[in-house]
Amino acid sequence: MEKIRRNERMSAMMKILADSPNHIFTLSYFCEMFGAAKSTMSEDIDILRDVVKTFGLGELETVTGAAGGVRYRAKVTAKDAIAYVQSLCDQLSGTERVLPGGFLYYSDILSNPEIVHRMGNILATTYYDAAPDFVLTMETKGIPVALATANALGVPLVIARHSSRVYEGSAVNINYVSGSSHAIETMSLSRRAVQEGQKALIVDDFLKGGGTAKGMVDLMHEFNVTVVGMAFVMETVAPEKKRVNGEKALMTLEISTEEDGAAVIRPAAWLAEELG
């Protein structure tokens, strides 16, 4: 095999690590791939760690111990996170996207691959330490951002449905009270989807009263799964009291009661407080 140079090794390694966020690769894996000594690979990784940090591309971490190696985490700094969320708020604020009834149109934002990728990285940054085994969302609008978050965390996505379907096999159904309309709704999840004792991170697009979020928490209890966090793209300022606690939303939404009915959207306060 032709000798592989450092710049070639490092570029390939960067791509491979970033393609599987939060996945630990052993040094031996890369030694074999590149036909290089462990000491050489360690040096490569040291340089790569600095590159990733310098250019704000996430974080490279060395994990020691028997199952040790190196992993990439799609971490975002507080400064970058706030700047990005602010740019989304600027796009969404105003009267243009307000629909009859005071609803906000932002489906395009929620299914834009680049935007959900950025939002998913911010949410994942907050929950890497909680180490969820999977991300749970309720169909439909939150699926893309939940997938992006699951991707950054290196875990599967699990999707709860409004009703059980033939292609999901036996399922657990629960009823919950919609937070805003007080209607009784059903939520369904395949028995095969999760295992007892796992840890779930709930991710969804929108939090108003918190009825659906509370339903997802109850659903997880049925499976004996612990909920380690709840993250949303947007939450409404009113009602202040939600049916759930401890949730983190990227943005807060208020529809102005002034005549123009404009949407006032702001980055959430916790972004500045909690992210490195």
Place this chain on the structure above:
Amino acid sequence: MEKIRRNERMSAMMKILADSPNHIFTLSYFCEMFGAAKSTMSEDIDILRDVVKTFGLGELETVTGAAGGVRYRAKVTAKDAIAYVQSLCDQLSGTERVLPGGFLYYSDILSNPEIVHRMGNILATTYYDAAPDFVLTMETKGIPVALATANALGVPLVIARHSSRVYEGSAVNINYVSGSSHAIETMSLSRRAVQEGQKALIVDDFLKGGGTAKGMVDLMHEFNVTVVGMAFVMETVAPEKKRVNGEKALMTLEISTEEDGAAVIRPAAWLAEELG
């Protein structure tokens, strides 16, 4: 600014290019970022192109002309695509995943970030040349793989719903005949979601009779949008005649009529014929 070395520049450039597939970055963009001359950056890119190719990480393309620069495409070789799809077929075949009524459970596969990323790259490889403006899917199960395909193509994802919702604004509804059950169903898409004259790639999880796919084609006609392709994760062998033509599915499914009722799943023939 401290002098940035080639290995550092190349690693950072790899990450930035791969984070925005199919997006053209100008040389000037990287020159400014790294404080390097154009000739130096050209050399970097030449080396990076070989790295990406050697390690099967996709393709780096130089685009000439006024809007020229360099772009990363998540292209997969026929060999890698077939090997990967075969590994999925092996996971899904057999009796374990067959549900009452002859349905196949594979929701876990359809919402696994790493798997949909790989499937999305294979589908995107097939449709880079068709240059769709967006990917269209119908809620719910196809959303993750459609998002991954849209990401690899560098275009937005558009999601059609079963019914129009208040938060989608004014919408176009069409009725279509479900291919297998012959029931009349409704499909709805926000008027704001797409523009006249655009090109759509349809991506969904499953094709049986083709009723839903046909519905999506009709929906696009309502918007004066051209459908440049239709891609699916899986299609059934029967019925042989679908309501649409020219579709490409990654796998074919046959539920054995023998007593054991096992699922027989195979990589589609076009993978070998069409991918480089």
